[in-house]
Amino acid sequence: MVTGPAGDDSKVQGKERLKALIVLLGCAAFAACDAAPRVDVVFRGGTIIDGTGRTAYVGDVAVDAGTIAAVGDLGSLRGLQEVDARGLVVAPGFINLHSHARYEGLSTASNMLSQGVTTEVINADGGGPLNLDQQLRDLEAGGLAINVATNVALGTIWAEVNGTEDVRPTPQQLERMNALVLEGLGQGAWGVSAGLDYKPSYYSTTDEVITVLSGTAAWRTVFTNHDRVTPESGFSSIVGMRETIEIGEATGLNPIITHMKVQGHEQGTIEEVTAMMDAAVERGVYVAADAYPYLAGQTSLAALIIPGWAQEGGLEAARARFASPDLRTRIVAEADAALSARFGGPEGVYLPDRGVELTTMIRELGATSGGDAVVKILETESPTSILRFGLESDLEGILRYPSTSVSCDCDAVALGVVSHPRGYGTFPRVLGRYARDRGVLTLEAAVQKMSGLPATTLGMLDRGFIAVGMSADLVVFDPETVIDHATFEDPSVPSTGIRHVMVNGSFAWRDGELTGMRAGRTLRRPAAHPARPLKVDEPRSVSFEGFVTLAGDASRTQLELSFEVQQDVHSAEAIGSLVATDEEGRELFSSVKFGLLQVQGDWASVSLRVSDEEGAERGGYLVVDGADPMNQEGGATVVIALEESDQIVGNSDGLLVVG
Known part of the structure; x- marks a missing residue:
């Protein structure tokens, strides 16, 4: 149950803020009121599954100004809207790594919201426009029901430069394709997607693909490929997966085996496949996968x-x-x-x-x-x-593999018809059939494979987890009833059990109904967001102290930053302190509360809530990247991203210690 008026959330929040102001004035005048609401929304008494894989626990989640403001037993903290989440799961919004969504569907995305999806990663299988910057601007102009991230479309680049014939590209053409790939990454793509099983990129050689991807390692991102299955290999999907890993290893990109499957005459060999992936991990190659919970594909x-x-x-x-x-x-x-x-x-x-x-x-x-x-x-x-194409036992093995995310390989649509049940059923099917009913996954693992795992696999920092400072992309579902209903004969039947979906702090799906809100954003990937394994199952700590020289036309040229943060493996929140001061020693902001600390080598990020020089609180995240290959000045790249504020980016020779 949600208390608070229904309808357009922007209007709701505006009206409720006015009411809150009246209450505050009344309290000031008469000192006769209870504490006034302090945040936009509080989800009360839900079972929190936070996306890290930690055991579920009962608590509250507070949302304010588009980010998560507090998590736990929030006591008297009140919201302008209160959501009774007792008996329901509160989880991070789901991230779909493999999407064929187009403009018309993303403005409504009813099928994806009904599954709890809040972010789509588009241009899958190597398809999509050349100009990603224009694509993102067009998407922004049309309004988005959910968030959208893009891939560089290798298939489009190959066709544009080399045509649709089976001919070898010249050195100049290979150089041109490489330039287009790097240009797309510079425009904010979260990786490179390919469909080497589709023509004309099917005609490329492995070495040619590696050449086209040269220089991409500096972006620390991913190569996501629909594996090439050829007559010459005996139609071997294992050979195709091995090629994907080979390309990733040779280029320095993390390979993702997309919509992973073991096909045809190789059915029953999932242990051989995962052993191949494990061997690559032992060599230092982070191999990931995504999969949907069906034994048939569509093309x-x-x-x-x-x-x-x-x-x-x-x-x-x-x-x-x-x-x-x-x-x-x-x-x-x-x-x-x-x-x-x-x-x-x-x-x-x-x-x-x-x-x-x-x-x-x-x-x-x-x-x-x-x-x-x-x-x-x-x-x-x-x-x-x-x-x-496959066997149920192989599918279960794929879903269990630690680095496999759940994806749907589908379109976001308005109130329309799809041809494959995955378009309406993927995520609830995993939650209901494979987690609750069959125990293939725990519910915590299933949620992790839909949220925290795909976020880290791509390099996202502010989504995928329930933690202070994270963007408020949330899904609330009934663990007892969530299930898919779409079939191959009737593929457009919506799933049930998804109660509410919040995108950037606004309800896009409420009480099982589409609200019409378009709070989605286009997500552009900065260089200091490395794709990485999900590692939150061990204690970790970070400290930093130094001056940060700011880039761009900032009103300040330098600030001093000092922080020390640590997080126990069993803790939902990091602890520590942070303070930033200007050149004259005046405090700019300091930490109020920390969320999730993530570390890898000489890189660290923490989500947090700070109080600025005027006493206002804002959520966001901090990055200190001591291994940024794009940093030509030496030292560490520092990024401070706070809600409702321009991102602060700078360079520092300060001392970063990661433990």
Whole structure:
């Protein structure tokens, strides 16, 4: 139950702040009131699962000005809106690492909000525009129901520079592609995405991809790839995953095996796959994955069935080859081989637009085989397809793997129709089926794989966790009832059990209904946000003291920063002290409370709440990066990001000690 008026949250908060002012004036005049509300929203008595993997606990979560202001037993602290969360789970908003969302869906994103998703990472599988800066500006202009982060789209870059033919790029073309990748990272992308199983980047060699990605290691980010599965490898998904790891290792990017699966004739080999990943980790390569909880994927009918050489030049060129009897015979034979090796034959292909399996189309079209039926269909249309690929035991092993995040490989849509149940069911299905009902994951692990893990995998600092100073992206769900209802036959049925979703401190989903709020933001990745493993299961500490020379046209050129923070493995909050002063020794801000401390090598970040020189409190985070390869001045990069304030960025020769 939420107390407080429904509707447009911006209006709600404005009205409630006016009421609070009246209350304050009345209290001042008559000294006859209880303590006035101090924060925007308090979620009361919920079961908090904070995204770190820590055991759930009962407590309150306070939200103010878009960030988390306090966590725990908050006693008399009151909110302008009070949410009764007793019996419900309060968790960080979910982060979808693999999204095909487009402009029209992101303004509403009803299917994603109904699953608890608050951030989409778009341009998956190497697809998306070249100009990411323009893409982000266009998204901002249209209004966003949820947050959006982008990838550099390697497939688009390959097609733009090298075309759609199977030809080797020149050294100049490789250099141009490399420049476009680096330009995209400079525009705020959170990594490089590729779909090496899709044409035309399918035609690239491994060495060419490594060359195109040269120089990206300095960004300390990720290479997310739809693995290339080829006839030459015997349609081996393991070989494709090994290539993804090889590219990441050679370029210094963390490889992400996206929508990870063990396909076709390699079913049942998940232990071999995870052993391969573990071996890479032992070599110092952080290998991550994402996966959805279904045993079938979705793509165009031609993409993974028609041989690559036959798709060269696009669909019309492929149709011209279909018209040649000799080429058609070869294409059908190779399509049949792909169907058998990857999807168990034509019975593994479902055509959602028709509502039938490919086996039915073989009969209706008078085709000689599944491959022949696919060619006949593609002669006049290009439908989508559902492709079955795996075993439940493999899927469970993938979900259990420590660095696997949950993702949906779907679009954010308005009140529309999707073709795969993952578009409405992914996250509640993991919570309900795989955590609650089957015990494949604990509920804490499931939430972690939807929040804290994808956040650190990408390098996000202010999302993915419930901790003081974090952005207030939150989901409240009923652990007893949360479940998916979408099926392959009826894929657009919403899930149930997601009660409330908050995006940047505003309710986007409230009491199971869309509010229409567009509080989402575009998220641009700074260089001092390294992609990293999630490591919050050990005690950690950091201290720093020194002068910070500020970059840009700041009103101040220097400040002095001193802090000492530590966090126990079992503690929900870090403890310590922080103070920043100007050149004349006047205090600019000091710590009120700390949230989550994260450390890695000579890098540290802590979320926090500070009190500024005027006594106002604000949430945000601090970064001291003693290993920033983009810092050309030497010393440490210092970033101070506070809500409702310009980000402070500077350089310091101060002493950073990470323990």
